[in-house]
Amino acid sequence: MSLRLSTVILPVDRWHEGGRAKWQRAEELGFHAAYTYDHLSWRTFRDGPWFGALPTLTAAATATDRLRLGTLVTSPNFRHPVTLAKELISLDDISGGRITLGIGAGGNGFDATALGQEPWTPKERADRLGEFVPLLDRLLTEDSVTHEGNFYSADEARNIPGCVQRPRLPFAVAATGPRGLKLAAQYGQAWVTTGDPKLYEEGTPAQSMVALAGQIDRLGTACAEIGRDVGELDKILLTGFTPDRNAPLKSVEAFTDFAGNHRDLGFTEIVIHWPIADSDFDIDPAVFEEIATETLGQLS
Numbered sequence: 001m002s003l004r005l006s007t008v009i010l011p012v013d014r015w016h017e018g019g020r021a022k023w024q025r026a027e028e029l030g031f032h033a034a035y036t037y038d039h040l041s042w043r044t045f046r047d048g049p050w051f052g053a054l055p056t057l058t059a060a061a062t063a064t065d066r067l068r069l070g071t072l073v074t075s076p077n078f079r080h081p082v083t084l085a086k087e088l089i090s091l092d093d094i095s096g097g098r099i100t101l102g103i104g105a106g107g108n109g110f111d112a113t114a115l116g117q118e119p120w121t122p123k124e125r126a127d128r129l130g131e132f133v134p135l136l137d138r139l140l141t142e143d144s145v146t147h148e149g150n151f152y153s154a155d156e157a158r159n160i161p162g163c164v165q166r167p168r169l170p171f172a173v174a175a176t177g178p179r180g181l182k183l184a185a186q187y188g189q190a191w192v193t194t195g196d197p198k199l200y201e202e203g204t205p206a207q208s209m210v211a212l213a214g215q216i217d218r219l220g221t222a223c224a225e226i227g228r229d230v231g232e233l234d235k236i237l238l239t240g241f242t243p244d245r246n247a248p249l250k251s252v253e254a255f256t257d258f259a260g261n262h263r264d265l266g267f268t269e270i271v272i273h274w275p276i277a278d279s280d281f282d283i284d285p286a287v288f289e290e291i292a293t294e295t296l297g298q299l300s
Helices: 019-029 053-063 081-095 122-141 178-187 205-225 252-265 285-299
Strands: 004-008 033-036 068-074 099-103 144-148 153-158 171-174 190-193 234-238 269-273
Touching (some): 019 033, 019 053, 019 285, 033 053, 033 099, 033 269, 053 068, 081 099, 081 122, 099 122, 122 144, 122 153, 122 171, 171 178, 252 285
Parallel strands (some): 004 269, 068 099, 099 171, 171 190, 190 234, 234 269
Antiparallel strands (some): 144 153
């Protein structure tokens, strides 16, 4: 099984002071895709620069030619399907059909209360995602949509001419629980995981592999329940959140072993963070570029 290698570029640089150069370099290095987080702020970066995901991706679309672009991930925390659909159709057009929407339930971080609401429980987040994804699917595939739901409504929302990619741009659904995996099976062209968060602090790499294998098995069950072949979905691992942390990025050899082991589990795409000094993603830039240029030849 072949494996694709992608990167995620956090929106922490002014576009004309290093931002554009990173996205262009990602294309030069041969990454399959470059993603960014769709947050209003995030963890240790909260008190520093942080720019909007969709404007950043729009700029990246005009600065690159081949690189796929997307979010990892967008959530209902501060998005509405009607306005998001219009922006995505525009972005898909500007990029010439190179956009993937990573989408998930969101968490209880800074975005969760930025609009003044009380933080939602995990059940409430899952309830909202369960309505958000099907409505967004309709908005991206139908010329006019009217919908009245528990959380989201649309009144003759027009989205002509629709996406460049048909029937719509692909969804990469981030999920580990049963409800999210069912959404991935029904609406996803890809599935995304960061591993088992319960293992991040004190788990081992071996335990993480077992947990990831279990997630893939449950995704297969969700697909089988609706008569879909799980092989139709790409399986994306966003790295940096398993017990390995950044250890696989210490050398080409370490990453080749890590990526090969996860390819053998069934993953089709590995995403690594672009280096940011003095952060959780403080990776040697030279090793990062070496991984990008040398690893895939050993894993194809």
